[in-house]
Amino acid sequence: MARIEGAPRGTRGISLFVVPKNRLSSDGSLEWNDVTTVADFQKLGQKGYCTTHLGFGDKNDCKGWLVGEPHKGLHYMFLMMNAARIAVGRGASAIASAAYYASLAYANERPQGRKLSSDGKKNPDQKQTLIINHPDVRRMLLKQKSIVEGTMSLVILAAKYYDLIETATSPKEKEKYDLLLEMIIPIVKTYPSEAGIDAVNAGLQTLGGYGFVVLH
Numbered sequence: 001m002a003r004i005e006g007a008p009r010g011t012r013g014i015s016l017f018v019v020p021k022n023r024l025s026s027d028g029s030l031e032w033n034d035v036t037t038v039a040d041f042q043k044l045g046q047k048g049y050c051t052t053h054l055g056f057g058d059k060n061d062c063k064g065w066l067v068g069e070p071h072k073g074l075h076y077m078f079l080m081m082n083a084a085r086i087a088v089g090r091g092a093s094a095i096a097s098a099a100y101y102a103s104l105a106y107a108n109e110r111p112q113g114r115k116l117s118s119d120g121k122k123n124p125d126q127k128q129t130l131i132i133n134h135p136d137v138r139r140m141l142l143k144q145k146s147i148v149e150g151t152m153s154l155v156i157l158a159a160k161y162y163d164l165i166e167t168a169t170s171p172k173e174k175e176k177y178d179l180l181l182e183m184i185i186p187i188v189k190t191y192p193s194e195a196g197i198d199a200v201n202a203g204l205q206t207l208g209g210y211g212f213v214v215l216h
Contacts, residue, residue, distance in 0.1 A: 001073050002064070008071060016073035017064035019056060034062035082181065085189040086158050092192035093151040099203035100144040106207050107132035107141060131206070140202040147199040151192035158188040 007013030025031045034057050041051040056062045068076055111128035131137045161181040168174035 096196035096199035103203035103206035
């Protein structure tokens, strides 16, 4: 994101550029484009992301190529961010889903305690029952399931609107799905991330001490 000469003030003057690490030289070979990785950002929980701080043009030999029209950079960036926000929500829902299925499988194989009889008492002569038969464990599992299925439904709905914007056959239809997406996109990113913490915590409780080995 940068300004070109003569750009309007404010966000209306921002343009979008592609600035590669390497560029083609006049003879067709690759040459360095004066882009330097300055530092690495460590993100809690996101081990698969490589996020860095970049420096451009320290030796005054960096070139960028304009994407689309001048001064439309912020608009283009928001188009990209919508996809990124959906991806954030999808990732959070997926982590909650993994925790749910891990704790569900464990609850179906881990014997502990006895079932309550109709009078609310336990018979010590009975065999141990699986923990999925305990009401509080079932409550935690159902909480996880509702969060996982609810957040994934929300993510899929946002992805549907995102696709329909691209395939709309009329400006009115495109505007409709664009508005629907704009309404739910902040929720798609935020709610799965926040509710997913509750789901994973419930999974840890279901797994007990074993959960810190499985989920961590």
